[in-house]
Amino acid sequence: MNVTQICIGRFHHFHLARQLEKHGLLNRIYTGYPHFKLRDEVGIPRDKIRSFPWLHTPYMFRSRIGLGNFAMLNKWWYWAAHDSLDRFVASLLHAPGVLVSLSSTGLHAGTKIQRLGGVYICDRGSSHISYQDELLREEHARWGIPFAGIDKKIIHKEQLEYQQADAITVPSEFVRQSFVRQGISANKLYKVPYGARLERFSRTQHPPENRFRILWVGAVTIRKGFMYLLKAFQRFSHPNKELLVIGNISAEVKSLLNGESLEHVRFMGQVANASLPDIYSSSHVFVLSSIEEGLAMVQGEAMACGCPVIATQHTGAEDLITNGIEGFIVPIRSTEDILARIQQLADEPHLRNQLGENALEKVKSLGGWDQYGGQYIQVIKSLTID
Template sequence: MVVIYSVGVPFNYSGLGNTAYHAALGLYREGILTHILTPDFRECEIPKEKFSTFPLRKITSKGHARIRNYTIKDNLFDLWASRKIQDFGKINVFYGWSHHSLISMRIAHKKGAITFIDRQSAEIRFQREIMGREFKKVGVSVDFISSRNIKKTVSEANETDFVVVPSTFVRNTFIDVGYPEEKILLNPLGVDLERFVPKNDGFEDDIFRVIFMGILSVQKGVHYLIRAWKKLDIPKAELLLVGGFDRLSREVILNEAKNGKNVIFGGGTATPEREFMRSNIFAFPSNQDGFGSVVLEAMACGLPVIVSQNTGAKDCVRDGLEGFVIPTADVDALCDRINYFYKNRDKVEEMGRRAREQALKYDWESYRKRLAGSVAHIVTCGLSEK
């Protein structure tokens, strides 16, 4: 069996690169991974000889520099991957990522492959619609996703045999625009349960601390969170915003934070677990988030969570048990739930314990086994039919 795994971001690094690592590792341990195509990789259990790399750099007067434009990077990688795939004979499986894979997937199809496209965000037309509406609300005129990217991503989803998604939220955005349920494979993400653990001792201060972690953006609903915080105006409390700014959202968020008491911009961090351990609750009111791994990380650290309906990780949260699931873009609901935790500290501890217990169900090993098992089963059935 020939299984090609292709991802247009550095493999075994943060973000999508980390998810790709766990997916490919599952295929490798299943004994069905043949080769990985990626711009770069960090050494891991998978042998080096299984990798081919295409560093995405441009030549400048000062030497080589990284290509910053995501569309150009994705298309260059896809073109390179398609040429590498030409070197293989018959292929049984092509597993690629949304935005990175249209040309290479088509070549793999011609070679007889069953194809999978991994989509970690909502169906792209839904994503553009909701974010266009949200940017309009804050007075930002921007083409959030270009028509060219829409066309390519829709073509990938239309032409692939299966779309792999991380949440019921994402799955439903595909089904709502007409994709058959059997084409959409659901596989929720995991969390590193050894790294993200509850704190053993008490807090270093008596500040009630609400934490958000992620890209500070309109897409993540950070401006709504700040608005709710200013409306609450609670004493001996702090809103900690950890992460870098999205370019399109920076001015919106900084303007929203003006005159807000105890709104702390913490910047990025290489040790998110430390920030969780000094916080009481985690709030993630995203307008559109395919999953939101940071929600599981917070839960694994024993924090109750507040998430929006449009956050995929709501699948892991039982409303009223590990935290709350609230309507998207609802400032009053955010106020109500934050205030509930502020006034009921015993519930913070109780729900936090349940959050950790719930997170234990979402380890990365389970994610790897589900994905590898699904791919192997589909391919076996497909081969037997032939």
Template sequence: YVRPPLRWTLHHADALTAITDDCRQHALRAGAPEASVRLVFNGTDLRRFSPDENGADPRFGPRMIFACRQLFPRKGIRFLIEAFARLKPRFPDAKLVLAGDGFERPELVELAQNLGVAADVTFLGWVANSALPPYYRAAAVSVIPSLEEGFGIPAAEAMGCEVPVVASDAGGLPEVVEHGVTGLVVPRGDVTALANAIGTLLDDPALRRRMGQAGRQRALRLFDWDRTAERFEQVYRDVGARVER
């Protein structure tokens, strides 16, 4: 259902921008004219989110799994904790670090306790954007297990830090994470597939390194703030040119 004011806007705007093609398709199905909807990916500060071994947080060891997510059900952290519990017998030195907060936190803490992995799951709470890079850099893999997602900025942040990403196939995530190249994409809500993908990367440092390097290059090409600004500028120029005529 599209509210009437939004439907009017979709029909009458000189230009609309969509952060992924998935979002663009939603706008088109809601009635936006195809010519007016432009794809402009979200941007990330890739000078801040960059690889730097000396800038990594050393506390969590070589097999740290990192997720920067709000702790709400649609972000899928429950599935990540369940996958982590399945991986612990195979990777006893693995650690799970969660940055973010939300009303689901008490339930997730209880889940980790019930699954016997609470000692190896760290809930950081809210972390300022400027303080995130050391966690990404320390990670063997970054995970985005969302049930719903428009873009997935943490995927671009991780890629900027040369960290491979395991992401669900929710929303626009498969447009950000290139499956088999910069990470692995799995069906949303599939704990077995999620655990297998994370395990594949934890088990193969060379694959992690290769995917991480490819991710950095993809992020620079598509998700850097400068590229995003250029695309927005072009949208404004195109609209201005039409108005002048």
């Protein structure tokens, strides 16, 4: 049994590739990333990483070459990068095996490997694409921000992939339920939660006692629900409060920030990964108020540094934390619930400390990417037993 992977970028697929290689199962991983962006991907032989960068790489750098604001061009470009990678891999498949492909890059290759007698697994990192599109349309409308929607060609292709695949792997219960609500059989769905790079993230210090620091790590976008946290922070009562924001701000959110009070908010942009353990460790709470995502790995990073998490039900948090034990799980779009939990942690330092300790213990028990790899390999074996 050999496993071929397709992933337009990196995401969690290179973690999976390392696990497959460790168990002698990896045939090759195909990606749209150029080789120079993959130099830090250790544990995978170089000859097993095949780059197909001709469309995706220039797409990644489109803003730098002055093409970032052409909506129709970028929509076509995004589609073409995904579909051409899929067709390229399909042209190279000549023997049965297992194909694990990130959604929107596997229809042609997956169908080909099935014709050869193999197995096609569609791996989806976010909620069902139709449900995702619905949520994002609703959210943009709430803020009065125009939204063209997810490309209909991408939606159609992913729906065909869901039907064609022998199995669909998802990272969280939130994502699994989104598929069930869209009519996909639960028997076709396999939940395999992501791991965390425990060797990279650990507690390096403790939060300062003379202030209360709230941390945000990730893109500052409509999808991530940043404005709900900001409005909760504005009402949060503390004599020395701070909201530390790490990540790039989208144009849509920038327009919403006009006229908002940003006192005690520090926008730091991108920071080096090596700095993140210190930042997580020195924060009193990490907040992720996303409207939609599969399983945000930043939650595990924060936990590994002893930082409690407040996250919405649409972040995969329920597969990482127990509400009230390692942090809190709140409904989406609820400024009130975010505010209440932040205030509770500030007013009850002993509770905050206990949640931080619990988070440390919980993330250790999750087993990092080794456990993820083990579970994924079990899924593969269950689909390939004669």
